[in-house]
Amino acid sequence: MLVLRDISYKVGNKTILNNISLEVSNADFLIITGPNGSGKSTLAKIIMGIIKPTTGRILYNGKDITNLDVTERAKLGVSYAFQQPVNIKGLRARDLIEAAVGAPIGDTSAGKYLKAVGLNPVEYLDRELDNSLSGGEKKRIEIASVLARNAELTVFDEPEAGIDLWSFSDLLKVLKKQQAKGKTQIVISHQERIINAGNKLIVLKNGAIDG
Amino acid sequence: MVEFSEIEKRILRETIDFYEIPEGAYNFRINGKSVAKKSTANIDVMLKPNGKGLEIRVRPGTKNESVHIPVVISASGMREVVENDFYIGKGAEVLIIAGCGIYNCGGESSRHDGIHRLYVEKGAHVKYIEKHFGFGERLSKKDINPTTEVFAEPDSLVEMELEQLKGVSSTIRITSAELKDNAKLIIKERLFTHGRQTAESKIKAVLIGKDSTVDISSRAVAQDYSVQNFSSNIIGEGECRGHSECDAIIMDHARVTALPSLTANSLDAELIHEAAIGKIAGEQITKLMSLGLTRAEAESKIINGFLK
Numbered sequence: 090m091l092v093l094r095d096i097s098y099k100v101g102n103k104t105i106l107n108n109i110s111l112e113v114s115n116a117d118f119l120i121i122t123g124p125n126g127s128g129k130s131t132l133a134k135i136i137m138g139i140i141k142p143t144t145g146r147i148l149y150n151g152k153d154i155t156n157l158d159v160t161e162r163a164k165l166g167v168s169y170a171f172q173q174p175v176n177i178k179g180l181r182a183r184d185l186i187e188a189a190v191g192a193p194i195g196d197t198s199a200g201k202y203l204k205a206v207g208l209n210p211v212e213y214l215d216r217e218l219d220n221s222l223s224g225g226e227k228k229r230i231e232i233a234s235v236l237a238r239n240a241e242l243t244v245f246d247e248p249e250a251g252i253d254l255w256s257f258s259d260l261l262k263v264l265k266k267q268q269a270k271g272k273t274q275i276v277i278s279h280q281e282r283i284i285n286a287g288n289k290l291i292v293l294k295n296g297a298i299d300g
Numbered sequence: 301m302v303e304f305s306e307i308e309k310r311i312l313r314e315t316i317d318f319y320e321i322p323e324g325a326y327n328f329r330i331n332g333k334s335v336a337k338k339s340t341a342n343i344d345v346m347l348k349p350n351g352k353g354l355e356i357r358v359r360p361g362t363k364n365e366s367v368h369i370p371v372v373i374s375a376s377g378m379r380e381v382v383e384n385d386f387y388i389g390k391g392a393e394v395l396i397i398a399g400c401g402i403y404n405c406g407g408e409s410s411r412h413d414g415i416h417r418l419y420v421e422k423g424a425h426v427k428y429i430e431k432h433f434g435f436g437e438r439l440s441k442k443d444i445n446p447t448t449e450v451f452a453e454p455d456s457l458v459e460m461e462l463e464q465l466k467g468v469s470s471t472i473r474i475t476s477a478e479l480k481d482n483a484k485l486i487i488k489e490r491l492f493t494h495g496r497q498t499a500e501s502k503i504k505a506v507l508i509g510k511d512s513t514v515d516i517s518s519r520a521v522a523q524d525y526s527v528q529n530f531s532s533n534i535i536g537e538g539e540c541r542g543h544s545e546c547d548a549i550i551m552d553h554a555r556v557t558a559l560p561s562l563t564a565n566s567l568d569a570e571l572i573h574e575a576a577i578g579k580i581a582g583e584q585i586t587k588l589m590s591l592g593l594t595r596a597e598a599e600s601k602i603i604n605g606f607l608k
C-alpha cells in the first residue's frame with residue numbers, strides 16, 4: 090500500500106536520508122529501528138508530507154502522493170503520531186480528538202480514545218495541551234488523537250517514549266489491536282518487546298537501510 | 301416591554317448572550333436612553349440624575365443574583381460617556397454582565413466611553429463579565445473605551461472576564477484595582493484585532509493589604525495590520541502575591557507590544573510576570589493538518605482555542 094522509491098533528503102550538503110526504498114503491504118506491522126540521528130523521524134515526516142524529499146517518489150495505494158500536502162495525505166488515510174507531541178495553548182484533549190474525528194462528538198466517544206491509552210476521561214478530556222501535562226500524558230494524548238483518526242496507515246514515532254512499564258503492555262495491546270483490525274502500521278521503536286511484535290523490520294543507519 | 305430591532309438583538313446576543321429579558325436586575329441602554337430597567341429586592345438600579353450612567357447598589361448578604369447592563373449604539377455618529385458606580389454590600393455574591401456593542405454603517409464615527417467603578421465591601425464576591433463587539437461597514441469607526449476601577453475591601457473576591465473579539469475599530473482599556481487584606485482579583489482578558497484596528501490595554505493593580513492577590517491573564521491575537529499594546533503594572537506594598545501573564549499570537553503584518561512592570565515595596569511581595577509574543581508555531585499547524593484539517597482550519601482552531 091505504501092511504496093518509497095529512492096527517497097533521499099539533503100539539507101545543504103548534509104545527506105540525512107540516502108536512497109531509501111521500501112514497500113509496506115496492507116496490514117503490515119513494520120518496525121523501524123536504528124541509532125539516534127539515523128533518520129527515522131525524518132523518514133516518518135516524509136511519509137506524512139511534513140517534509141518533502143529532495144529526490145524520490147512516494148506511492149500510496151498506487152497513487153503518487155509525493156506532491157500532496159499533509160492535509161491531502163491525511164484525507165487519504167495517512168496518519169502520524171509525533172515523537173514529540175506539540176503544545177497547543179488553550180486547546181483541550183477533547184478538541185484534539187474532535188479535530189481528529191472530524192465531527193462533533195460527545196464525551197463518551199471522545200473518552201473512549203483516552204481510555205484506550207490508559208487515561209481517565211473524566212480527568213483528561215478538558216486538560217489543555219500545555220506544559221501542565223507530563224511528558225507521558227502528552228504522549229498518550231498524542232496516540233489517542235491518532236487512534237481517533239481511524240486511519241489506514243499510521244506511523245508511530247517512538248510511542249513507548251515516556252510511557253511507564255506498567256502501561257507498556259497496554260500500549261502493545263493498542264498496537265496489536267490495530268493490527269488485528271487490519272490497519273497498516275509503521276512503528277519506530279528502540280524497545281525490544283515492540284520490535285518483536287512486528288512482522289517486518291528495517292534498521293536505519295546514517296540515513297540508509299542497513300543490510 | 302420594549303421591542304428590539306434585529307440589529308439591537310444581534311448586538312445583545314453577542315455581548316450579553318441575550319435571548320430574552322434576563323432574570324434579576326437590569327438596565328438596557330440603547331442609543332443613550334434607558335429603555336428597560338428593573339431593580340430587585342436586593343439590587344437597586346438607579347439612573348443618575350444627569351442621565352449619564354447608573355448607580356447600582358447590591359444589599360449586603362445578597363446571594364446568587366445578577367445584574368445585566370448592556371449598552372447598544374446603533375445610530376451612526378453617536379458618542380457618549382457613561383459612568384456607572386456599583387456598591388456591592390458586605391458578603392454579597394453577584395454576577396455583573398456588562399456588554400457594549402456598536403453598529404455603524406455611516407460616515408461618522410461612533411464611540412462609547414464607559415467608566416465603571418466597583419466598590420466591593422468586605423467578603424463580597426463579584427463576577428464581572430464584559431464583552432465588546434462591533435459590526436457594520438468596515439470603514440465606519442466603532443470605538444469602545446472602557447475604564448474600570450475596582451476597590452476591593454478585605455476578604456473580597458473579584459473575578460473579571462474582559463473580552464473583545466470582533467469589530468471594534470479602536471479601544472483603550474484601562475483597568476485599575478486597589479486590594480485590601482486578603483482581597484483577591486482575577487482578570488482574564490481576551491483581545492482579537494484584525495484589519496487596521498488598534499487596541500490598548502492597561503492594567504494596574506495595587507496590592508495594599510496583607511495576603512492580597514492578583515492574577516492577570518491576557519491573551520491576544522493580532523491579525524492583518526492591527527496594532528496592540530498591553531501593559532500591566534503590579535505594585536506590592538506588603539506581604540502579597542501578584543502574577544501576570546501576557547500571551548500574544550501575532551499574524552500577517554500586525555504589531556504587538558507587551559510592557560510588564562512590577563514594583564515591590566516590601567520584601568514580602570511576591571510578584572511574577574510572564575510575557576510571550578510569537579506567531580503560531582508551524583508544528584501546531586502541522587499537527588492539526590495531520591489530523592485532516594486544512595491550514596486555514598488549523599489556524600482558526602488554534603486561535604479560537606487560545607482565545608477561549
Ligand SMILES: Nc1ncnc2c1ncn2[C@@H]1O[C@H](COP(=O)(O)OP(=O)(O)OP(=O)(O)O)[C@@H](O)[C@H]1O
Nearest residue numbers: 100103105123124125126127128129130131132172
Ligand atoms: N533541518 C535539519 N537541518 C539539519 N539537520 C537535520 C535537520 N533535520 C534533521 N537533521 C538531522 O538529521 C538526522 C536525523 O534526524 P532524525 O530526527 O530523523 O533522527 P532519528 O533517527 O529520529 O533520531 P532519534 O532516535 O533521536 O529520534 C539528525 O542528525 C538530525 O540532526
Ligand SMILES: [Mg+2]
Nearest residue numbers: 129130131172
Ligand atoms: Mg526520532
